[in-house]
Amino acid sequence: MSNLETRPAEQVCSAGELREGVELLTPRDVPLGGPRAMSVRRTIPQRARSLVGAWCFSDHYGPDDVSSSAGMQVPPHPHTGLQTVSWLFQGEILHRDSVGSLQTVRPGELNLMTAGRGISHSEESPAQGRPPLLHGVQLWTALPGSALDSDPHFEHHGDLPVATVDGARVEVFMGGLSAGGGELVSPARTYTPLVGAQLDLEPGAEVWLDVDPAFEHALLVDSGDVALEGETVPVAGLGYVSPGRSRLVVRAGASGPVRAVLIGGTPFEEDVIMWWNFMGRTHEEVARARADWMAQVADAGGDATAYTPGAAGRRFGRVEGYPTGPLRAPALPDVRLKPRTRPHP
Known part of the structure; x- marks a missing residue:
């Protein structure tokens, strides 16, 4: 998913301070506008905390009625220096990319795209036969410096590990997690130690997760209604x-079932700069990625179908089949x- 903000802030992402107890992060509503005309609830990055392990971006959207509109378009x-993790609760999204x-x-399946040095992609609601509601999360992970120049690639995993224990269903889509005495390990490729999982709890259920x-x-x-380590985390909020x-x-409250997403990982040791859809270590890296993308758009005359993979300046490749031209990068x-040094306790 693209960040469609017209004036995206340049974020210097560092791990943040380590604190006692549960830290509550409040989402902000971000109107993405454009042809998709939808808004999201963004919890990271924000001033209080920009990373959880390598997880550097969290957008929570829906449920949106797409039965009488074009839906997601x-x-x-482009993207550089990160992985995009598409995870749905309801609906369908069709992904195209330059590889x-x-x-x-679909719900319960994982679309994972690793940008490496550069990739481009599109996302859309299928034109025919799609479910009426679209609801899910878009997550990004920061790639370590050793993987910044890696080849871009894409993975789809439709058979992910699941366990049911103590009235809770645990599905791991990234990394590994212990639940109910068993180890759940996703087949998805990761570049730093991390975990991503969906938790579904029955009313009143309590699940104990063995973690690193x-x-x-x-x-x-x-x-x-859910509590993490005894602290209530509100709907759309993030408990750290x-x-x-x-x-x-x-623990789920007695009033109804709970659905939540658990993310985690070792504190990311590298500070990164994130602007729009690009991740880098310096302002110059981000500026170069933008210039490369805009040169590609300009050379194609704004027509996505005119891309020529491998030609000069074609860092981000060509997306086949999407009916309109590419997005222009904001100014x-x-x-x-400049990146800050990572705070230490």
Whole structure:
């Protein structure tokens, strides 16, 4: 998914301070506008915390009625230095990218795109036979410096590990997690130690998750009354806990079922700059990525079908089959930001 903000802030992302207890992060509504005409609830990055492990971006959207509209329509756009994780609760999204992928993602399945040095893709609601509601999360992970120049690639995983224990269903889509005495490990490729999982709890259920004490974790609540480590996390909010715990307790209230997404990982040791859809280590890297993309758009005359993979300046490749031209990158901000050193407790 593209960040369709017309004036995206340049974010210097660092791990943040390690704190006692549960830190609550409040989402902000971001109107994405454009042809998709939808808004999202964004919890990271924000000033209080920009990373949870390698997780650097969290948009929570829907349920949106797409039965009488074009639904999600995100034209070809670029990414560098990150992985995009598409995870749905309801609906369908069709993904196209410049490495030749054409893949529909549905609830319980994972679309994972690794940008490496550069990739472009589009996302859309299927034109025919799609479910009436669209509801899910879009997550990004920051790639470590060793993978920034890696080849872009795409993965789809439709058979992910699931366990049911103590009135809770746990499905792991990234990394690994212990639940009910068993280890759940996703087949998806990761570049740093991390975990991503959907938790569905029956009313009143309590699940104990064995976790890596080197990980920090956060729980994004989609629906229901839920407590993380005894602290209530509101719907659309993110509850964060520092490393040091070998077990996490998630409890559902008695009023109804709960659906939430757990993310976590070892604190990311590298500070990164994120602007629009680009991740880099310096302002110059981000500015170069924007210039490369805009040169590609200009050379194609704004026509996505005119891309020539491998030609000069074609860092981001060609997306086949999307009916309109690519997104133009917003103007860079006037200020120059430098990465900060990572805070330590």
